Amino acid sequence: MSLKVLPGTPSCFVCGDKKENSRSLELNICWDEDDEHTSISFVPDGSWCGYEGIVHGGILAAILDDAMAWAIKALDDRTYVTAKMNVTFKRPVQLHGHYSASGFLDRKEERRAYTSALIQDEDGNTCVEAKAVFVLTKAI
Numbered sequence: 001m002s003l004k005v006l007p008g009t010p011s012c013f014v015c016g017d018k019k020e021n022s023r024s025l026e027l028n029i030c031w032d033e034d035d036e037h038t039s040i041s042f043v044p045d046g047s048w049c050g051y052e053g054i055v056h057g058g059i060l061a062a063i064l065d066d067a068m069a070w071a072i073k074a075l076d077d078r079t080y081v082t083a084k085m086n087v088t089f090k091r092p093v094q095l096h097g098h099y100s101a102s103g104f105l106d107r108k109e110e111r112r113a114y115t116s117a118l119i120q121d122e123d124g125n126t127c128v129e130a131k132a133v134f135v136l137t138k139a140i
Ligand SMILES: CCCCCCCC(=O)SCCNC(=O)CCNC(=O)[C@H](O)C(C)(C)COP(=O)(O)OP(=O)(O)OC[C@H]1O[C@@H](n2cnc3c(N)ncnc32)[C@H](O)[C@@H]1OP(=O)(O)O
Pocket: 009, 065, 066, 069, 070, 073, 080, 081, 082, 083, 084, 109, 110, 111, 112, 133, 135, 136, 137, 138
């Protein structure tokens, strides 16, 4: 497995830099060059939680959104925005646990990119799954 750290976007809530965005989660987004997917490792702290000890679903959706956006970006440098995302929460993601998110570009059709992503715990159990449609924007 050959993993490369992608540059991220300094102002991004997920992959940014706290100097540019004090609320950024500051996660590294890696690219697996052999299997062509993103990989984001994380250990949630208390500021990520909704119910005590359980990570907020919106934070997990944001991580999955980035995992999929960067899976596209690694293969196509143009700007795609999230148009539709479906998230399934299968198991709670726990405070201080060790997790990994992976994002995949499944296929492209004209301006649309179809993606999928998941979050797994350290035993390989799938906690969250997502599918999304990104659209190549004309605006940026
Ligand atoms: C590397 C970067 C890391 C950052 C990751 C963060 C990613 C994000 O969260 S981006 C922010 C959230 N998303 C947004 O703000 C997007 C807001 N929405 C928009 O800007 C527009 O609705 C946009 C661009 C998606 C589509 O607008 P527009 O370009 O006018 O679309 P339109 O011409 O009608 O449709 C283009 C194609 O997309 C399809 N499409 C549009 N919306 C959707 C949708 N919701 N679901 C499925 N397909 C859609 C259309 O069917 C059409 O397909 P086809 O070309 O085959 O007919």
